[in-house]
Amino acid sequence: MKIVVLGAGYVGLTTSACLADLGHDVTCCDIDGDRIAALERAEVPIYEPGLSELISKQIALGRLQFTTHATKAAGGAEAVFLAVGTPSDASGDIDLSYVEAAAKTIAPYMQSRAVLVIKSTVVAGTARRIQALVDASRERRDIAVASNPEFLREGSALKDFMQADRIVIGADEPGSEAVLREIYAPLLMRGVPLVATQTVNAELIKYAANALLALRIGFINDVANLCEKLGGDVAAVADGIGRDQRIGPAFLSAGPGFGGSCFPKDTRAFASTGRRHGAPQPLIEALIEQNELRKQMLAERIIDSAPRSGRVAILGTSFKANTDDVREAAALTIVPMLVEAGLDIHLHDPQPNSAKRLLSGVQWHESALGAAKGADVAVVLTEWDEYRTLDLAKLCDAMEGRALLDFRNIIDRERAAAAGLSYQGLGRSALPLQPAKRGYGTSVMARVAASPA
Ligand code: NAD
Ligand code: UGA
Secondary structure, eight states: OEEEEEOOSHHHHHHHHHHHHTTOEEEEEOSOHHHHHHHHTTOOSSOOTTHHHHHHHHHHTTOEEEESOHHHHHTTOSEEEEOOOOOBOTTSSBOOHHHHHHHHHHGGGSOTTOEEEEOSOOOTTHHHHHHHHHHHTSSSOOOEEEEOOOOOOTTSHHHHHHTOSOEEEEOSSHHHHHHHHHHTHHHHHTTOOEEEEOHHHHHHHHHHHHHHHHHHHHHHHHHHHHHHHHTOOHHHHHHHHHTSTTTOSTTOOOOSOOOSSSHHHHHHHHHHHHHHTTOOOHHHHHHHHHHHHHHHHHHHHHHHHSOTTOEEEEEOOSSSTTOOOOTTOHHHHHHHHHHHTTOEEEEEOSSOHHHHHHOOSOEEOSSHHHHHTTOSEEEEOSOOHHHHTOOHHHHHHHOSSOEEEETTOOSOHHHHHHTTOEEEOSSSOSSOOOOOOSOHHHHHHHHHHHSOO
């Protein structure tokens, strides 16, 4: 099928490359001429594992093209996907101007009976509003607007697209649902479940899913705080509760607060939609505040651990591992607070390009050990694999001080203690453990028993 995708960001590029891989003839368009020029040379402007290779392959196979001339491309397409940004506006509501502008621009050029598919994350009711905009631009209603929210995660985008837990199609009339079923037929035949519903439900599914996932993170972060007071271990608690099949183990890792381009903005939009429609979302309102306070609380923890004007190494600035994305990353709150407190900040991230543009008053290093050289405190802020396997003896040797704050709980504290570091994770005891002779579970139980009630 001939498909046009508007937006060559994380979602637009993944969608374009994967739909081409499923055999469709895809043209991906963006208004950013430099981005398109780079993509035409198969240079992918974002870091997403496997994406560059897939794009090169699909270009070579002739199934994927890039252009800035969306209106020209749209003429022959049976479906046009909108994958443009939907950032937060100043009030926390969602800014739909990119979606509206793209729809208005493209609608007059689409062929009759084509489907305009909203893949961007949009508040409930948007597809119906866009339908009205599209109808106004045509002589008769011959284009349907459908909703097809995207659930991929950055860092595992290709797998999430190709092996999705489900595909959600929101359609208010059968024709557009049929087109989307045909587009996704190769995945449906492989057993990916389909949820076909009305556009308003599809839009709500997307927001409710992100809000619930974010709530789990907020909850486990609060449990981590309690563990610290009681001498517990949040990983052991998460393991124990996650084994209940009704709960499951995913999204129960304590961390420095959720970041990224989606959870923060989507929780704000969900709360704001609730307020606007007289159906407040108090859980989500509290979560948003808790998540912001957590980043500030952890910045203060670093400041308290460092000597005045001390040197701090921050390992990881991306909002999570395997991406270069720093949108609403914990680092963007924490690092400026440390600079403001007069600390000397040294940073490392394996994919630092976006962060370099946003963080000032800091020094960047090519390696984690380079950043840690002479540091009083080292902080693991992103769970990159290379930090999991850090040579802790070398880290300890490189540092001036001994404090290692692990805000992702990815470093074995016994190994850290054996290397001479003073380890502090999240939601676990600040004290370095004695080299283990007993099993892990036993030592956790012993500390819980020994801690004050
Ligand atoms: P992004 O900012 O990386 O990319 C958006 C792109 O759209 C930009 O390159 C921009 O130049 C382009 N654009 C803007 N207006 C355009 C127009 N009229 N025509 C063509 N291109 C235009 O955004 P993203 O991270 O890919 O997110 C896109 C949407 O998908 C958002 O609504 C987001 O919430 C949602 N989403 C994102 C993710 C994710 O992991 N990033 C996952 C699921 C859903
Ligand atoms: C998230 C959702 O997981 C996707 O399903 C969704 O499509 C996407 O948002 C979106 O709507 O854009 P993403 O933001 O790429 O994907 O990354 P996640 O893996 O969900 O992580 C989000 C944040 O939560 C990160 O800062 C991560 O470090 C944090 N997190 C995640 C935790 O602190 N603990 C966890 O257990 C999981």
